Amino acid sequence: xxxxxxxxxxxxxxxxxxxxxxxxxxxxxxxxxxxxxxxxxxxxxxxxxxxxxxxxxxxxxxxxxxxxxxxxxxxxxxxxxxxxxxxxxxxxxxxxxxxxxxxxxxxxxxxxxxxxxxxxxxxxxxxxxxxxxxxxxxxxxxxxxxxxxxxxxxxxxxxxxxxxxxxxxxxxxxxxxxxxxxxxxxxxxxxxxxxxxxxxxxxxxxxxxxxxxxxxxxxxxxxxxxxxxxxxxxxxxxxxxxxxxxxxxxxxxxxxxxxxxxxxxxxxxxxxxxxxxxxxxxxxxxxxxxxxxxxxxxxxxxxxxxxxxxxxxxxxxxxxxxxxxxxxxxxxxxxxxxxxxxxxxxxxxxxxxxxxxxxxxxxxxxxxxxx
Ligand SMILES: Cc1cc2nc3c(=O)[nH]c(=O)nc-3n(C[C@H](O)[C@H](O)[C@H](O)COP(=O)(O)OP(=O)(O)OC[C@H]3O[C@@H](n4cnc5c(N)ncnc54)[C@H](O)[C@@H]3O)c2cc1C
Numbered sequence: 001x002x003x004x005x006x007x008x009x010x011x012x013x014x015x016x017x018x019x020x021x022x023x024x025x026x027x028x029x030x031x032x033x034x035x036x037x038x039x040x041x042x043x044x045x046x047x048x049x050x051x052x053x054x055x056x057x058x059x060x061x062x063x064x065x066x067x068x069x070x071x072x073x074x075x076x077x078x079x080x081x082x083x084x085x086x087x088x089x090x091x092x093x094x095x096x097x098x099x100x101x102x103x104x105x106x107x108x109x110x111x112x113x114x115x116x117x118x119x120x121x122x123x124x125x126x127x128x129x130x131x132x133x134x135x136x137x138x139x140x141x142x143x144x145x146x147x148x149x150x151x152x153x154x155x156x157x158x159x160x161x162x163x164x165x166x167x168x169x170x171x172x173x174x175x176x177x178x179x180x181x182x183x184x185x186x187x188x189x190x191x192x193x194x195x196x197x198x199x200x201x202x203x204x205x206x207x208x209x210x211x212x213x214x215x216x217x218x219x220x221x222x223x224x225x226x227x228x229x230x231x232x233x234x235x236x237x238x239x240x241x242x243x244x245x246x247x248x249x250x251x252x253x254x255x256x257x258x259x260x261x262x263x264x265x266x267x268x269x270x271x272x273x274x275x276x277x278x279x280x281x282x283x284x285x286x287x288x289x290x291x292x293x294x295x296x297x298x299x300x301x302x303x304x305x306x307x308x309x310x311x312x313x314x315x316x317x318x319x320x321x322x323x324x325x326x327x328x329x330x331x332x333x334x335x336x337x338x339x340x341x342x343x344x345x346x347x348x349x350x351x352x353x354x355x356x357x358x359x360x361x362x363x364x365x366x367x368x369x370x371x
Contacts, residue, residue, distance in 0.1 A: 005031040005163065007353045008182055008191035010170045010205060012038040014045040014150060014339050015331045016197035018346025019353075021153035024160035026350055031189065032154075032162060033182070035169035035201075039150040043199050043272070047220045047305055049143040049250035049259055050339035051237050053090050055113050057103035058337060059316070061364040063111045065344045068360060072343030073144060076152060084148045088232040088251065090141040091123035093133045094241035101136045114139055123236045126229065128294055130242075143237045143250040146339055153346070173205055179327050193327045193353045200272040200310045202332040208324055212370065213333055216309040217267035217275060219283040222256035223291050224299030230258050239263075240294055247290050256303045258295060260287055263336060269308055279304035309336035319345065319365035321352045329353065330367075 007023055009016045012034035023030040036042055054070055056062040073085035094100040108115040121137035129135065158164055172183040179192040196205055203210030225231070235251040235258070245264030252258045269275050284301055291298055312318050312333025320330045329352050331345060338345075344360065351358055 004190045005029050006191065007031075007193050007195065008033065008180070008189060009195045009197060010173075010182070011035075011196065011198035011201070012150070012154065012164070012166075013043045013197065013199050014146065014342040015199075015345055015349070016195070017150045017153035017157070018342040019195055019197060019349040020157040020162050020164070021160075022346045022350035023353060024157040024162035026354060028350070028354060030157075030162045031191075032157065032164045033168045033170050033184070034164070034166050037166045038154065039147040041305065044307055044310065044334075045146045045150060045339065047259070047307055048145065048147075048254060048256075049237075050146050051090060051141070051143050051239070051248055051250065052085060052340040053138060053141045055104045055108035055111060055115055055138045055141070057100055057107055060107065060110055062341070063107065064360045065341045065362075067111065068344040068347070069341050070140065072347065076149065076343065080152050082148060082152065083145075084152060085142060085144045086232050086253075087140065087142040089122055089137055089139045089236040091121060091127060091236045091238040092136040092138070092240070093127060093129045093238070096132055096134045098241055100239065100241050100246065101134050104136050104138065108138065123238060126235045126295060126297060127238060127240065128296055129240070137236065141237070142232075144339065145253075149342070170205065173328070175325060180325070193329075195349050195353060196328060196330045196332075197349075199332075200308055202310070202330065206324060206328075206330050206332075209318070209330065209332055209367075212313055212318070214311045215269040215272065215275075216265065216311055216336070217269045218261060218265065218307050218309055218336070219279055219287070220259060220261045220305045220307060221284070221287045221291075221301060222303040223258050223260065223295070224302050225252040225257040226299040227297065229297055230295070242290055242294065243286070247287075247294070258298055260291055262287060262290070272308060275306060275308055277306040279306065311335045313370060317341075317365045318367055319348070319362045320367040321362070323367045
């Protein structure tokens, strides 16, 4: 592709596909560029499920984004007729007084969201906790299917007139007389504004961010559901504090069974193209131990898949509108918890690109906070 568009979106994973869809549906002249063929399993948006939580323990600044995203997830289901978002609730469990459950309850109170506590909450009959753990259930939460969400946004974008260039890496972004110029292999595209949603590759395109972003390898694991008792109608999504970290998971929705991952860990990776994707014995041992104790009804490990988090220095998002260049927005450093917010972030990017008033104040996520 070469030529001109009003707005260019670079990287069509979760954030880019959501932004492209919002822009195209607003009538913008928009083109999207993706180095692979999205959805794919080489970035941060694959693996069957992503948790959606609204009572956000990570901080009150996320609550308006969480609320708006929940509305937009429900709207995406209604519009596509697909169960992209399953609102089966999220079951939290942690030692009494732990930050996780305490902050979920606090966030729910701040946002006016319902939560339930105690041993009788949904999922307590499937999830075994050590004595002294307390349980919290958030009903207006659940999980989304990331590949289906991205495919739906791309389909909506194409139907609304967006140009989509797959297997088209953008090599470089430069300032031009009336906006920006994108260097492609064998061509160039001029745009009035550019949105960079390149996930773990952001530093390749926005050099000032290179030193701020680090990558962390994470393994996703699935365990068999031999009796069919761990589907979303019986088992909510879950976040459980155990062995010094948070384990999260989603109910069985495919042949591989229940998905489990460990949020915390330290497996640095220099660049996404160098990620060690092969599961090793250590990737199986710890999560299997957790699965055996917390979900004793599950069968053996059936599958593992590697993914990576792109971490910001403070683990809060970098949502940068016009800071590096007046005509460039960058979304980066989503630090392993961004997917649930993709609809509202996509909407915010579209509003910025079209010079509309922001619906949500996102200034707390600006790059400027790092000085
Ligand atoms: C194991 C795991 C579990 C997670 N669980 C959750 C969860 O439960 N809930 C939650 O909310 N979040 C979760 N996250 C985080 C969430 O998935 C990510 O924050 C989100 O998917 C990141 O989306 P993205 O669009 O920024 O990146 P990506 O989806 O990786 O998209 C970036 C895209 O840019 C493309 N690209 C890069 N460079 C270029 C270029 N030069 N030219 C063109 N294209 C380019 C890439 O090919 C890629 O498609 C999890 C992440 C992982 C890894």
